[in-house]
Amino acid sequence: MTLVSPNRGYLLERIEGDTGTMSWWSGQLTRVHDGLDDLRDAATTATGLPGVGKAVTSVRADAADLMAALAPDIAEAEHLSRVIATYADAYDRYATPANAMIEEIELAHANWAQAEAAADDAGRAALAAAYGTSALAIEVTNALATEAIEARDTAAQTLDALWAEYERHHSGWDAAYGAALAALAAGANSTLTPQERTFLESLLASSDPAEVLRVWRAHPELHDELIAAHPEVIGNLDGIPYDVRGDANRSHLEALLAGDLPADRRDDLEAVMRALNAEGLPRPSLISFDPDGSEQVTAAIAHGDLATASEINSLVPGMNSTVHDLAGWGESARELNASVGPGSATVVWFGYDSPDLLEEPRMGRAIDGAAAFGSYLDGLSALSPDAEINVIAHSYGSTTAAMAIGSQPDGHGVTAFIAVGSAGFPDDETVMHNLSDSRATQVYATISEDDATARIGRATAPGHPVPPEHLPGVTVFDSDGGVSHTGEDLPAATGHGALGPGAYLEPGSESFYNVGEIIRTGEPGTERQGEGSTKGFWDATNWWISDEFELIDF
Amino acid sequence: MSDVEIFYAELQLASSTVDTAITGVLLESADLGAEDTGIGNPASRPALRLALHRHLTGLGEAVRARVEGGSQVSASARRIADRYTDLDVELTGERS
Numbered sequence: 001m002t003l004v005s006p007n008r009g010y011l012l013e014r015i016e017g018d019t020g021t022m023s024w025w026s027g028q029l030t031r032v033h034d035g036l037d038d039l040r041d042a043a044t045t046a047t048g049l050p051g052v053g054k055a056v057t058s059v060r061a062d063a064a065d066l067m068a069a070l071a072p073d074i075a076e077a078e079h080l081s082r083v084i085a086t087y088a089d090a091y092d093r094y095a096t097p098a099n100a101m102i103e104e105i106e107l108a109h110a111n112w113a114q115a116e117a118a119a120d121d122a123g124r125a126a127l128a129a130a131y132g133t134s135a136l137a138i139e140v141t142n143a144l145a146t147e148a149i150e151a152r153d154t155a156a157q158t159l160d161a162l163w164a165e166y167e168r169h170h171s172g173w174d175a176a177y178g179a180a181l182a183a184l185a186a187g188a189n190s191t192l193t194p195q196e197r198t199f200l201e202s203l204l205a206s207s208d209p210a211e212v213l214r215v216w217r218a219h220p221e222l223h224d225e226l227i228a229a230h231p232e233v234i235g236n237l238d239g240i241p242y243d244v245r246g247d248a249n250r251s252h253l254e255a256l257l258a259g260d261l262p263a264d265r266r267d268d269l270e271a272v273m274r275a276l277n278a279e280g281l282p283r284p285s286l287i288s289f290d291p292d293g294s295e296q297v298t299a300a301i302a303h304g305d306l307a308t309a310s311e312i313n314s315l316v317p318g319m320n321s322t323v324h325d326l327a328g329w330g331e332s333a334r335e336l337n338a339s340v341g342p343g344s345a346t347v348v349w350f351g352y353d354s355p356d357l358l359e360e361p362r363m364g365r366a367i368d369g370a371a372a373f374g375s376y377l378d379g380l381s382a383l384s385p386d387a388e389i390n391v392i393a394h395s396y397g398s399t400t401a402a403m404a405i406g407s408q409p410d411g412h413g414v415t416a417f418i419a420v421g422s423a424g425f426p427d428d429e430t431v432m433h434n435l436s437d438s439r440a441t442q443v444y445a446t447i448s449e450d451d452a453t454a455r456i457g458r459a460t461a462p463g464h465p466v467p468p469e470h471l472p473g474v475t476v477f478d479s480d481g482g483v484s485h486t487g488e489d490l491p492a493a494t495g496h497g498a499l500g501p502g503a504y505l506e507p508g509s510e511s512f513y514n515v516g517e518i519i520r521t522g523e524p525g526t527e528r529q530g531e532g533s534t535k536g537f538w539d540a541t542n543w544w545i546s547d548e549f550e551l552i553d554f
Numbered sequence: 555m556s557d558v559e560i561f562y563a564e565l566q567l568a569s570s571t572v573d574t575a576i577t578g579v580l581l582e583s584a585d586l587g588a589e590d591t592g593i594g595n596p597a598s599r600p601a602l603r604l605a606l607h608r609h610l611t612g613l614g615e616a617v618r619a620r621v622e623g624g625s626q627v628s629a630s631a632r633r634i635a636d637r638y639t640d641l642d643v644e645l646t647g648e649r650s
Contacts, residue, residue, distance in 0.1 A: 011597070021592025028585060032617070035579040039624055042575035046568040046627050050561060053644035059568075059630045066623045073616045080609055084591070087602075095596065177602060184605045204601070232608065237601075292611040293604035295589065368603070371595035407598060 002430060003109055005163050010170045012102055015095040022088035029081035033074055040070045076187070083183045090176030098169035105162045112155040115148070122148035178205030185233050196225050203237060209379040212239025231255075236288050238379030242306045246285030249299075250276065253289055268297045268323055275301055275326035275348075280334055287347065288376070294353040294368075297323050300376070303333040304345025311519055312380055312387045313337075313346040315505070316373070317498060318395025318423060319457075321354045328499045335507035336392075339516035351376060355396055363403075363426060363463035366396065370403035377404065377412035388415040390519050394498040394505065395454060398422040399464045406431030411441030416522070418515055419445040420479070420504040421496050423457035424464035425471070432466065437473035444518055445469045446479040446493075446511055448504070449535070453496035477524035479504060479511035482532040485525060492534050561645045565635035572628040576621050586614035 003012040046063035049056055126141040182201035186192060192200065199215075199222045206212040216223075216239065227234050227244070231252035235245050253276070257269050269291065276284050280303055288300040306312060313336060315329055326348055333346035352369030359365055380389050391414050393401040398419035403426050405411045411434065422445060425431065435443055445468035447454055458465050469476045481492035490510035494502035504511040510526055517525030526532075555563075591610070593603045634644055642648070 013597070016594035016596040018590075018592035018594065021590060023592075025591050028582065031582040032579070032586070032613070035575070035582040036617070036620065039572070039575040039579050039620060042568075042571040043624065043627065045571050046631060049564055049568055049631070051645045052647045053634075055630065055634050056565075056644050059627060059634070062623065062630065063568075063627045066620065066627060069616075069623065070620055073613065073620060076609070076613055076616070080606075080613065084606070087593075173596070177596065177599065181602050181605060184602070184609055187609075233605075236604075290604065290608070292608040294607060368595060368600060371598045371600040372604075374598055375600065 003106065005167050005170070006160075007163070008167045008171060010167060012105055012166070014099050014102065015091075015170070015173055017091045017095055019088045019091050019096075022084050022091070026081045026085040026088065029077050029084065033077035033081060036070055036074045036077060040067050040074065043067045043070070079183075079187065083180055086183075087176055087180040090173065090179075094169045094172035094176065098166055098173060101162060101166050101169070105159070105166060108155070108159040108162050112152070112159045115152040115155040119145070119148040119152040174207065175205070181205075185230055192225075192229055196222055196229070200226060200230065200233070204233075206239065209239030209375065209382040212237055212379075213241070213382050216240055227251075232290065232292075235286075236290050236293070238375045239382050241383060242285060242287045242302060245287050246302070249286040249289035253286065256291065265291070265297075271322075271324040272297065272299050272301075272326060275323070275330050278303075278327060278330050278334075280304075284330060288351055290351075296353050298351050298353070298372075299323055299326065300347055300349045300351050301326060301330060301333075302345060302347045303330060304337050306345050306347070306380075306384060308343070309345035309384065309387050310343035311340055311345070311390060312384060313340070313344065313390045313392060313519060314349045314376075314380075315346060316349050316391060316393035316397035316401050317354060318393075318397040318399075318421075319355050319357065319360050321350060321397075323350055325499070326350060329505075332499060332505045332507060332512070335512070336516060336519075339507075339513075340519045344519070349373065349376065352400060360396055360423065360457060361461040361463070363399075366400040366403050366426065366464065369400040370407065373400060374404040374407060374412050377414060381413035388519075389413050390416040390418065392418045392420065392505070392515055393422075394420050395457070395496065396423045396464075398468065399424060399426060402426060402431060402435060402468070403428070405441055406433075406435040409434055409440065411435075411438060414441045416518055417441050417443045418518055419443070419468045420511055420515070421447055421451050421454045421493070421498070422468050423454055424461055425466040425468050426464045427462070427466055432471070435468075435474075436471050442522070443468060443471065443474045444477060444524070445471075445474050446477045446504070446514070448479045448493035448495070448511075450480075450492070450494050451496045475518075475524065476528065477511075477514045477518070478526055478528050478530070478533060479509070479514070481534040482510040482513070482526035482530055484513055489532060490526065558641045558645060561641055562635055562638065565631045569628045569631040569635065572624050572631075576624045576628070579617060579621060579624075583614060583617045586610050586617065 043063040043066045047060050049060055122145040126145040129137040129141040181204040185200055185204060186197055199219050202215045203212055206215055227248045231248040234240055235248035235252055276286050278284055282305050285302045287302045291297045315333055329348040333348050336346050337344040351372050353365055355365040391401050405414050405417050468474055479493040482490045484490055490513050493504045493511050497503035498505045500506060506512055514524040591606050593606055
């Protein structure tokens with residue numbers, strides 16, 4: 001169990017970072033700065049060329065243009081180098097000593113817990129003796145209780161002192177992190193007024209989305225300027241209201257599409273726009289859009305009204321998913337809203353770099369994605385505190401979502417976590433502890449008897465081999481064909497796909513029907529192995545490798 | 555050395571100086587697309603990692619554009635120098 005600091009609520013966990021790599025980058029950016037500076041000097045040579053002919057005049061003009069264009073780039077390289085170096089210094093000063101205290105605090109906490117239990121026992125013994133007639137027993141048990149209480153208080157003081165020091169280090173790092181973010185956002189070529197800059201710094205220094213929302217609401221007079229200057233920040237900052245983010249991101253997308261773009265970049269952005277222009281009332285909203293934060297363009301589109309929804313569902317895709325799939329997933333999102341009924345809104349969350357085939361066995365993409373997804377979930381809780389939050393994740397998306405939801409005892413406020421065709425949950429003690437028999441989040445899972453891909457994914461991934469269907473407390477539901485409450489046939493998932501005929505999230509399939517029913521009622525809509533069930537490859541004739549029997553567990 | 559010869563040498567120098575600078579920039583900026591900056595997701599926060607990636611991507615694109623701009627300057631200067639017989643026209647505006 002992860003301990004939490006008593007005053008500031010910091011989790012006692014390693015603050016991630018590698019100052020060696022940061023320092024390398026800082027140095028490298030200095031070298032880029034110097035290289036650009038040399039290019040500017042070289043361009044100066046060309047601006048000094050003599051001659052009056054058309055060609056040499058053109059060379060001088062081009063060189064002058066190049067010099068002008070280089071100035072902000074040189075400033076940016078220097079700025080980035082400085083921001084990284086400053087953050088690396090702060091990391092060494094605060095995060096490194098905080099990390100070094102973790103074992104000491106865990107030991108001190110264990111000592112204090114042991115001393116407290118001993119003091120309780122000794123107190124009870126003294127109390128019991130007080131009812132007796134033996135003066136000696138009373139004297140001895142009182143002395144032992146006094147001694148145990150002193151030991152407990154000493155242990156508590158030791159622990160308190162360590163926590164105070166840890167919180168001091170952690171808050172120093174926290175401030176440095178916010179300062180680095182603000183420095184990056186303001187940039188080397190900032191046009192913000194001091195007041196706007198202070199506002200931006202306050203937003204970025206906020207410790208969680210709830211604080212972001214409070215800070216945002218405190219200064220409505222600065223909203224327009226900040227959105228115009230930094231749509232990439234405001235459009236993706238969890239805690240900012242979704243209508244604001246939707247407008248900022250759409251404007252940002254339109255502005256990018258209006259400019260010159262490489263062909264592949266234009267294809268990506270047009271795919272986002274196509275998904276955004278799908279039918280539906282209210283119109284789909286681009287609640288996050290980050291073309292350059294990751295290796296691939298990331299985005300999230302809300303279908304339905306997040307501000308009034310009582311059920312907010314998030315669909316998380318798996319391996320090889322890109323923004324070109326947003327439109328297809330959007331159709332499933334709208335069908336899910338229709339299936340659940342009024343008050344349902346569904347977000348198609350493509351907010352992480354999904355892995356390719358070579359990356360899939362590893363946890364890197366899931367760890368990065370989980371950090372972003374956890375922040376997104378906290379944003380939902382801050383903006384819609386009364387809504388139930390449900391997550392439906394496919395394949396590696398379920399690995400990512402499990403990492404996020406399972407990292408917190410409260411599951412980031414998620415009511416139902418539904419894994420379809422999971423590529424396996426992470427082999428992480430804390431995550432498994434939080435997701436097993438969880439009181440915060442009910443986990444549901446299904447895997448088709450014809451889904452070889454998910455099984456191979458689990459079998460070949462040392463980082464995420466855990467079949468969610470076997471976790472204690474998980475509700476397993478069928479995806480092998482069934483019949484709805486109203487007698488309609490529900491086709492089976494016949495492979496690993498998320499969308500399309502025979503896929504898990506294809507509207508009308510048993511899997512999709514059960515997802516809707518789980519959100520609506522908390523229970524799957526069909527019985528396991530009930531009417532309409534079909535036999536798949538991994539079913540009875542292959543029982544020795546079936547999930548049901550766990551003899552060979554893929 | 556005649557004015558035209560001096561002009562020729564200056565064009566060659568301008569072109570080669572820009573080319574050398576471009577080579578240096580390309581060498582130093584080759585890693586701007588790399589993912590690992592050492593920031594990670596401290597305390598499960600991805601914002602700084604993402605923001606830094608955004609800036610590094612932007613700087614990388616800018617560097618590519620400047621390299622292209624510099625290459626054009628260098629090539630243009632070299633083209634003038636290569637038309638040696640036309641250099642006096644380019645220098646003075648008059649044909650000798």
